[in-house]
Amino acid sequence: MAQHNATLKTLELGRFVAASLVMLSHILWDVPHFAARHGEIVLGGFVPPGAVGVQFFFVLSGFVMMLAHHEDFGQLAAVPRFWWRRALRIYPMYWLGLLVPVYYLSGFLHPGLTAALVTLVPVNVHEFVPAAWSLRYEMAFYAMFGLCLLPRVGLVVLAGWVLVVVWFVYQAYRPVSLEWLLDPPFMYPLDRFFYAGGSRFVSFFELYFFAGLGAGWLFVRRLAGVFRGWASLCAGVVLLAAGARAVQYGYGYPNPPMAPVLAAGFAGVILGLAWLERAGVIKLGARARLLGAMSYPLYIVHMPLMLLVDVQCGKWLRLGPVALYVFAFACVAGIYAIIWAATICLDQPVQRYVSARFWTKKSPGDITRGNLLSP
16 A cells, blocks of 8 residues: 555646636736726636536546545544644645735624634625635545544435435435425424524535545555556546536536536546556656645635735726736736645645644654645
8 A cells, every 4th residue: 555655746736727717817817907998808718627627626626535534544543634634734825815804804793703703614695715615525524434434423414415415415306206205394404493493514626526535546546557547537528518508618617417427437536646647657756746835825815815915906906818828828827826825835834844743643644744645
């Protein structure tokens, strides 16, 4: 299993590309607001498909959880260690990004909203950092996956979780004639609980995590091979193409019946790339690791930075067609530069310091040194 402990640079680069798609989709949508003439656009109005990057993140999250913790199943001590490492990865950069909207929107805060914003508890809330909506699904996934590591009952929890998610996702499509069987009265309290505030534990997005877990399990159980890698990659591409229309070709999210197709497609691509890299077909340099480390800060902090620009420049800055392109390029380059500095000077040092100081024991399959465990 030692071969699985190193960073998969292909997936690091994939994370960076996915985060960049999300960032570019927001910037290219926002920049025309600075145009001197109404209706002025850049790139003919083209906006990258950011939703495809978010779905990729969900599947990749499940993949790396299995890759990093497949040897932790049944170990009680692994549960708090897993939750600690996830909190260490998620919160510092999120809290940093949260400072900007809190400064401008502090008048809207009250104790309940403040607690929900700070903790990212998986409930419905008006987000101050827009990208944080996906982190609440991640937090639900982390909470449940930690329980799946418990001795004796962990795999039962995992199987039960999968069944409950499938049941909730597809009960809207049940035949009316079988309603008495598929939606019995004793499930009504559970229905009310999940639909009231716990829906992130049983959303169709969980199917993306499950697909990632399955791909990760195959990766650690099957030796890498060129044929196996290409077959998985091609199968994943075919499934993504089959479901492309259901997600507006990357600009939206699927309805529940199509979610497994898209989830399996992303899982096939991720698994294929991982196998091909392990087989030596794909070779990337050390810069891929740095780009991967930048992906989460880029994903979560770019919109607070855009808010800062909008507030400071939105009232007076009016640009012509050429200047609008220059401004768009400057925004992209500036965000990349700030995120690079934040990653090198803040995010990575904080993680290393806090992890070494407060929890030095590593889990058997830990690959956080390569930072692959970021969402």
